[in-house]
Amino acid sequence: MTGFDTGFDHILNWRLLAGSHPFPGPDGGTCINEAALVAAGLPYRAIRSSDDCPPCFSRPLGAYALGLNDAMPDGERHRLMAFVLRLSGSADAPPVEAERTAFLARESIRRLLPPLLARAGLHGRAAACADAADLAAALAAARSAAWHGGARAEAAAGRRAWVAGALAAAVARTATAALRAADDPRCAAEIAEGAAPFAPGTWARAVDILDAALLIGRRAPDIDRVAARDRLDAARALAHA
Structure with a gap:
């Protein structure tokens, strides 16, 4: 297994939780945007809305990701971890x-x-x-x-x-x-939340929409996956200290 796979597979084990949490949260978990902060090596801040994200985060992408994070059942929220390295640096011009x-x-x-x-x-x-x-x-x-x-x-x-x-x-x-x-x-994201109880596959489609939206405009710069893994591990260790 390559270092790329090792780092990213390990990152996928981070636990996402609904809502904002004192850092680090129970079991070392955070919401998706807070996890993205930690993985990118940015100073931690509680994120309760997209306005709390640092300027390098795209506001609409951060808002949609946060809405999905808070609405998804625990068994579905892990889908968002695929985006933990793709939010920091995604901000672009107003158009x-x-x-x-x-x-x-x-x-x-x-x-x-x-x-x-x-x-x-x-x-x-x-x-x-x-x-x-x-x-x-x-x-x-x-x-x-x-x-x-x-x-x-x-x-x-x-x-x-x-x-x-x-x-x-x-x-x-x-x-x-x-x-x-x-x-x-x-x-x-509220559309997904309203449809999901009645339409199987809604959360997977909602995540696909986020994936496609991230291809519009500026892409987040590559973050070293091993470094991101180590930052998340350090935060998890702190939670259990």
């Missing part, structure tokens, strides 16, 4: 950050909403979201989905059809979050 924000919103609507809508029987709305050619079309499709979900939830409540009503309410709530994602990338 690029705006492009990333638009991408996260559009692709979350196109890829995460349709399975939820199809599960609720809103196949036409699902197709409209999946086929959206740009952000404006995606937002229009999400707005229609939110309206139809709300109407179905209200009708189900009148019939006391609680299961159908819960699904329709999830559609309305998740599609409404999608409308805010154009301004707040963390709301794109």
Whole structure:
């Protein structure tokens, strides 16, 4: 096994936790952005929002990653460790950050909403979201989905059809979050959070969206994986001291 593999495989054993933690957290864990700080050798700081990230972190990418980190179940959160070396140094010019924000919103609507809508029987709305050619079309499709979900939830409540009503309410709530994602990338993660209980594979698709967004604009510089491993190990050792 090469040094590259040894370092990275070891990094994947770091434990990610929801929320921010006194450093280092229980079992040496942190959220994804805090782990990225430690791995890059930057001074630790508690990160409760993307505004807490250092300037070298892309704000939209950090916000989306943090939203996924806090929403994912413990059994899924490990997927984010693949990005621990890719956040520090990803900040770019405002037009690029705006492009990333638009991408996260559009692709979350196109890829995460349709399975939820199809599960609720809103196949036409699902197709409209999946086929959206740009952000404006995606937002229009999400707005229609939110309206139809709300109407179905209200009708189900009148019939006391609680299961159908819960699904329709999830559609309305998740599609409404999608409308805010154009301004707040963390709301794109709320789309994943709303869809995941009803649509298997949501978290894997959400992580794929983050992977693609990281290919837009400036890439994080290479961080020596062995050095990153050693920094994380030192933090874990401190937690048990």
